[in-house]
Amino acid sequence: MNFTCMQRRYTAVLLFSFSCSYLPAQDLDSLLNLNAFTQESDLQKILNKNVTVSSQKLSSRETPGILSIITAEEIQNSGARDMIDVLRLVPGFDVMQDLQFVMGIGLRGSWANEGKVLVMLDGQPFNDLLYQSVAVGNRFPIDAVERIEIIRGPGSAIYGGSAEYGVINIITKAAESLDGVIVYGTGGFHADAVGRANAGVMAAQKSDIFSWDLSAFKGSGIVSDAKHHTDPIQNSYNGNSDYTDQDLSNVSQADPININLGLKYKGVSFRAMYDAFETSDPSVNVSFKSLFTDLRYTWQVSDKLKLTPQIKFMQQRPWTYGPKENRSPDFEVQATRIYSQVDGQYEASRKASINFGAIYFSDHGDYETVLNTFTGDRSLTLSNYAFYAQALFKHRLANATIGFRYEKNNRYGGAFVPRLALTKKIENFHFKVLYSQAFRAPSLQNINIALGGKIKPEKSDVFELELGYQFTPEMLLAINAFSISTRNLMIYGSQGEDETFEEWYENSQKSGSKGIEFVYTIRQKVWYANLTYSFSQAIKNNSVEVYNVSQTIKQYVGFPSHKVTLNTNFSLTSRLTINPTFIYASTRYAYTTVDDEGNAISTALDPYILTNAFLNYKNILPGLTGGIGVYDILNERPATPQAYNGGYAPIPGRSREYVVKLSYQINFTK
Template identity: 70%
Template sequence: MLKNYRYAWLAGMLLLSIPSFSQDLDSLLNLNAFTEESDLQKILNKNVAVSSKNGLTTRETPGIITVITSEEIQNSGARDMIDVLRLVPGFDVQQDLQFVMGIGLRGSWANEGKVLVMLDGQPFNELLYQTVAIGNRFPVDAVERIEIIRGPGSAIYGGSAEYGVINIITKAAESLDGVAVYGVGGFHANAIGRTNAGVMAARKSEIFSWDLSAFKGNGIVSDGQYQDLFQSNDVQDLKKVTRADPMNLNLGLKYKNLAFRTMYDQFETSDPVTYVSNKNFYADLRYAWKVNSKLQITPQLKYYNQVPWTYGPMGTDEKQFHVRAKRSLAQVDAQYDFSRKASVTFGGLYFQDEGIDLLDGGLFQGNKSLTLNNFAFFAQGLFKHRLANATLGFRYEKNNRYGAAFVPRIALTKKIENLHFKILYSQAFRAPSIQNINIALNGQIKPEKSNVFEVELGYQFTPEMLLAVNAFSISTKNILVYSSEGEGETFNEWYENSAKSGSRGVEMVYSIRKKTWYANLTYSFSAAINDNTALTYAVPGQSQYVGFAKNKVTLNTNVYLTPKLSFNPTFIYASKRFAYTTLDDEGNPALTTLDPYVLVNAFLNYKNIFPGFTLGAGAYDITNTRPAIPEAYNGGYAPIPGRSREYVVKISYQINFKK
């Protein structure tokens, strides 16, 4: 594994160095001085707040960052967040229980409390297990941009951001000043893949702003034929027995420095025998008090009321698991700017989580409810110097059941003319959630703790061309692992801490952005650490985890055939994976190899056919490769058959209010 890692790192450095010989030093140093800001530079120079409360540009912010714009989403014809994330280095999608789709990052299963997902500032990680169901859930056609940290975010965001952060910002909340409607249809040869639609309205002014959006859809998980791992049921036609149905209502109000947002989100999905329902309500009130030109204090109140992971037999109203989870949170942030070159962000918060059994009242160790109390303090300073920007921060969090966690971070970043570098070290943690604590083995559970090292080098060869290469090392101790045994009345499940897991790897992004075309080429390599003890994720004799490819290459290209008409082909390659697809001689799940695959997609987009009206059409998985989606652990599910070729049609219409 280390040998492969060194080769990948060497290859990345060679890629970085080769083009520098094609131009002399003086021309490179003066590229930005005498040229108009390119489209690529407009993206790179935009302040990104997701990894730093102080808002630095993408190339200097203390994190490995990906920013996906609404233009890129619209041009690619992305159907859902799976399509978006597959084009991001290090990300993949695996199967959780009941055919719920979850996030994998940098070669590790990251769906339970390791990646924080936010929509307009509201966290979508449910409170029982800290998971986020994706798939046909998020309104990608309503998105203004997506800011992603491919790395730890615990120092800022707490115990749900151990490996990464996804910050989704909608057009209604950000840029829309008018009314917009949109719809998408996806069609397989013998099934309707999805029918989604939404409407947004927003009015922006310096004094009072408001936005309102609604999104509703219907879909299926797959149109393939599925045989369960233990062959206890007949082969199932998934287009008839699965669903993926989202709904989201989102309201935001802002009066001067006072802001309020509330949201209701519902997602229904299923495997052939079990339905799953997630219902979430959010409310967020905050006030940005500008005390003076240097100091801003922001108090905020948050309230979550969720009924996640409700499940029962398909075709019935029976609920075998039905729990309400609530959180009440109070937080105060402050930012003080000592000067143009030095600032500090600090604050504290308190929140209470409560799980309430809505069935017989005995889920929580014989009690009807379980209550957790947390408080946290955090601080982060930014110091700008001609040699490097230094970011220093920490977070301390304590819970009445699992104890305390302390995580520091340090970052050195700098953009020097066309070169930028980042040297990052962070500790991060995953806080045990309500169910982690409730069914902990012997009643004892500890927070996960990760040490993460990251280095990035990037070079902008011309105003339209950038290459960035980063290497990472993640070592996680006390990793939270789910286990179970028995069936029916003898079924028993628990969480426990395993000693260690983690991964190492390299990621590369090469971007070219011209006036009439752009292309993004990415490569990501990840390998499991040698001393992993979480056996449910391990592949014996291999330096990779179940369900993950070591190598992934993506190419997202777009050509503007006319100022209004664009053509966008994308290509995704993933190397071999391992999955539980069969049983051994003793009737236990056995690992086999899934072949490498190449996904080929293409989308044609015609903007402003008449003012405000856009029409797009394309095909996903043109070659009908149908890559399966396996579980990322030994959980007793066979891989979900990949979707067949899907023809996608999108329409949108926007009317802007007059100023």
């Protein structure tokens, strides 16, 4: 089927789905005459909720960032299997392949996995200390989530050198809202393979003086169930038979473990977490293991001043990898971080406040097992200090946010980034005008194998504009435009094989993207719909060669220019809901094969539409909720390409997956 026919078919499906969801709405003239200040609707409750990724007390429509908030209700109704399913419904986000079938995050048309998106779970940063990357997939306990808050834009001024393009803050029910016990489980089944088997338990008890929470999550899964996978690029580069005619359901894995404990007594809070994730391609096993501890005290010095001193300790073994046949690693590093911070919030008046702080942290890496060709230090320590401040001034015309961060490292020097935002909600209308500089701090491995021993921080200039209008208490339209220009990109390079293999990091001159994002939300008592459209385009004069494809200069490898999502939910009864979702992505380009000289060449990947449906039944028995659903109903199986020319062909997509979920909750009596 040619591109035009496929595009017509996908467009017709989307238009039909959207028109069906829109039928009960009123015509535009009627909507414009309605007042959006009646009793708070379900949509308004979400929009008016202060979010923790915002440093100031502002609702999502006025906070100085482009936000997406995903609630526990939306996750449960959609039957999301993992974070990939959630992120695919968020404007601008996509998930790509890194190395060894490790899945990473792309944002607004650019590869963002190495330190450009900060990912936190209950306040603990999941970016690894070696590369600042985050492996996603069947990793996070998605059924334990209370809320996911996402900044689709820079967060470096507050969050530092791991938040250049965005922030994802995952908050669990146990840590946030649970006062009882929940047991949950998920099974996913393909025609000839088990896609996943995950289970967890949460318990928590809350009071004004003392609170505790404890949760455990364990699972097993696969990356793909393709039966006859052959990677011509790997075969050409390495001559490895492991990448020829493989059943990926037997040779790939995605197995998570997470144990999470939180304690809080008056102003003192403590959290400890252990996380382990193992994944693999046909030849190599990769594991990520982390231990987090976090102690903080919230001191209300006066009615106007609050100080929060904090100490964190992180110990990781990230990116431990080696051949499957002997389970002995070729590469293993123990990385630790000791982190101290004092955060302050001063409310000068009802209309003026400031958030400020100072940070000192030390990263240390012990390279316990490395390849014979490794040229870096076997032990490396980085020392960092930072200062930040962000002031909010509220005025009847606009809220002005002015901030900065300065961070200095003993190896790469300093980085200064300012931030300026004007936001306001005026009756039903809101606007945001945002400018930020953001940076990506070099991490242990970036510095240890830097070409010539020198590497600079990345620096981005980001402009954003959002306009939104709430037609009724149940209906909101928001449109934003963005421009991202990044210089001094830290890019990985390698050459040679076996004994002649060399690898390094170096700075490349320029990359970035620009585009628009559209969000239309309507929430009625018995149904809701969320329609999004994302467009992104590569900037001119991109200097990162591994991001380019021969077919076009307007797209980077692996990313579609256009993405449309539609997430709908209908209450069939007071306890039974059905949740159809649709995700459309336009043509992508990926390195899929090699030429006669053995060089990787790019080809076009057809547009796809993912059609999913989930049926959710609440309180089958008191406290018991169950659901069944189908993912990729049309069996499109979109491939997952590598987000750069890095030696891997796309991973074949999963086939149609049947999902079963159960959860049982007991609430403690007051």
